[in-house]
Amino acid sequence: MPEERLTKNQRREQARELARKEREKAQRRDRLRKILIPVVVVVVLLAAAGITTAVIVNQPKPAPVSANGPKNMIGDGIVLTGKGGKIVATRSAGIKKGDSPSPIPTDTSAGAPIHITTYVDWACPVCKTFEEANSSYISGLVKSGKAVLQVMPVAIVDRSYQTSRYSSRANNAAACVANYDPDDFLTVQKAFYDNQPQEGSTGLTDTQIVNLVKKAGLDDGKVTSCINGESFKKWVSAATTRATNDPTLQGAQGFGTPTVFVNGKQYTTITEDNATFKAFVESAS
Structure with missing residues (x-):
């Protein structure tokens, strides 16, 4: 059966409906992006902070400068x-x-x-x-x-x-x-x-x-x-x-x-x- 031909007004309405659906899809993608990006950034920062903390914790802290001389060198040697x-x-x-x-x-x-x-x-x-x-x-x-x-x-x-x-x-x-x-x-x-x-x-x-x-x-x-x-x-x-x-x-x-x-x-x-x-x-x- 031959496809029914649409009138000019019908084609215009169809185009508007398609455009509306595309706008809604784009809006949903934008909302999702706004939610996900901060979450990803926080996760990355927390991971980096965890790594940094591990490095700092595992590194021996510098000993303070002593006012006295080293042991086993009472004679300067x-x-x-x-x-x-x-x-x-x-x-x-x-x-x-x-x-x-x-x-x-x-x-x-x-x-x-x-x-x-x-x-x-x-x-x-x-x-x-x-x-x-x-x-x-x-x-x-x-x-x-x-x-x-x-x-x-x-x-x-x-x-x-x-x-x-x-x-x-x-x-x-x-x-x-x-x-x-x-x-x-x-x-x-x-x-x-x-x-x-x-x-x-x-x-x-x-x-x-x-x-x-x-x-x-x-x-x-x-x-x-x-x-x-x-x-x-x-x-x-x-x-x-x-x-x-x-x-x-x-x-x-x-x-x-x-x-x-x-x-x-x-x-x-x-x-x-x-x-x-x-x-x-x-x-x-």
Whole structure:
């Protein structure tokens, strides 16, 4: 049957009805969009807030800056001795605010262990040279009980690392390790020298310092917090001032690192081989 033809008015009414239905559909879509978009945004924000909260909660809080020095450095340095073929740190309290470091007693009797003292900066390239040449030899003497090693961290090369204060922050890390995990001190010190950044750079960030310490095998939340909070910032500054102003530590051009003493005699020749230092140790003991 042929399709019934619509009149002009019928076609106009039909078009109006179709347009009305399309407008209603569009209005329903708009209302739904207005409801859904805020809900989605809230869900996303809440999810992000949950993730952020988890990250903040799981990150160790920076430890507060201490007015006192680190434990196990009552003499401004950590004292390391041999025990059972291992190197262990001598435990002590920290220097109280305003106090002077306590002298470390040394045995000068015949057959007593050799006393080696090193003033070092973990950011100092010449210290790295000295350690690479002599650390194995010194560690062997300490492990065998033939020597006692006292390491005195100082921060004198901040100027070499743009405006990052890398030297001070590296030596704060030394204080953090001494305070919480002193027996790991030399292991971490070696990691710092092995990964020492170039002078003229910004050095390592605190996050990179923490990762370096962990890579060395020391994963301690307290050490991490101590590094992030630069807890021993004041002690690093005070110990550095004491060392640089000590007239007995001055060389031809003032104080520098490394400054090394063997049984009270200063070693002044820094070379890339161990033979010179070994001969000095033998002559001084």
